[in-house]
Amino acid sequence: MESLKTNTNQNLSHIVPLDFNSVLTLPESHTWASSTEHHPMTDSSVPVIDLLDPNAACLIRRASEQWGVFQVVNHGIPMKLMKEAELQARGLFKLPRDRKLRALRSQEGLTGYGRARISANYSKLMWSEGFTIMGSPLEHATQLWPDNHSVQTQFCNVMEEYQKKMKGLCGKMIWLLLGSLGLDHEDVKWLKGPKKKCRHHPQALQLNSYPVCPDPTRAMGLAPHTDSSLLTLLNQSSISGLQVLKDGVGWVPVHPTAGALVVSVGDLMHILSNGRLKSTMHRAVVNKVHHRVSIAYFYGPPHDMKISPSMKLIDQDHPPLYRPVSWKEYLSIKATHFNRALESIRNDVDIDD
Secondary structure: OOOOOOOOOOOOOOOOOOOOOHOOOOOOOOOOOOOOOHOOOOOOOOOOOEEOOOOOOHHHHHHHHHEEEEEEEEOOHHHHHHHHHHHHHHHHHHHOOOHHHHHHHOOOOEEEOOOHHHHHHOOOOOOEEEEOOOOOOOHHHHHHHOOOHHHHHHHHHHHHHHHHHHHHHHHHHHHHHHHHOOOOOOOOOHHHHOOOOOOOOOOEEEEEEEEOOHHHOOOOOOOEEEOOOOOEEEEEEOOOEEEEEEEOEEEEHHHHHHOEEEEHHHHHHHHHHHOOOOOEEEEEOOOOOOOEEEEEEEEEEOOEEEEOOOOOHHOOOOOOOOEEEEEEHHHHHHHHHHHHHHHHEOOOOOOOO
């Protein structure tokens, strides 16, 4: 999950989303250069992998090496839970603006309502709003629905169960990936199952809302970026909007597949695999007909755990590409260098501040 750039002079305008229901034309603050690339024409498609396929691990490794992103089906997450999570997200974003602002994320805060955290890295604003959850959302639920205990309870129950299921699937996907590279539990001990003194693995659930846009060809739902996490799982619902950047091809739409989840390799997994598994640049575009909602789950290592290329993936022909870095340190680096963060910690590159 991206870190919000710290700036003592930053005011709330960098956090508070636009009141999308009150504008009929695209404001200059949200107008990006018009580009036909918003809707690219390409025959390329992101791989869809059935986790029940005996060759799933090999297919996942290949997709992660070539694309850095793929979709999975038969992943074990109940469809009922996925639909209920989307329904709860839609209910939240349909609340009146003044109600949503009661749960506004503070400048230093990690959870609550607000703009995309990468907004400070761009001069133009994005046609989207978000809500971040880490653990129980009860505090924010009571702010959003102060007089409706049953709605509070339902929202919290669904989001907590969703996080639990996503954490389990993330663990499975990570071990499939690492195992396909020849790594085992002894090589990545901090990823072992829970123990009494086991370090906490940070996780975050990001609800995203992309309202109907009056001029989608000149607006951007979510600007190009990579994820800082080890792995990201995305429920993108049934409305197209996600696009990924493929080398030699350009922007490729990730067409929704019924029941599928999108799996993206994050920067820390890219580092751990010594560049074998590709961290993917991606973005979200908007449309003028449908309100699109997506739910992203970010999973990472303990904040103070140093991540570096695995020794098993290093030899004379494959020297370590990156220096060791903790997630906490990397988020700080990304706040400064943003999409050049990975390049900034390469052993053979020196980027000035």
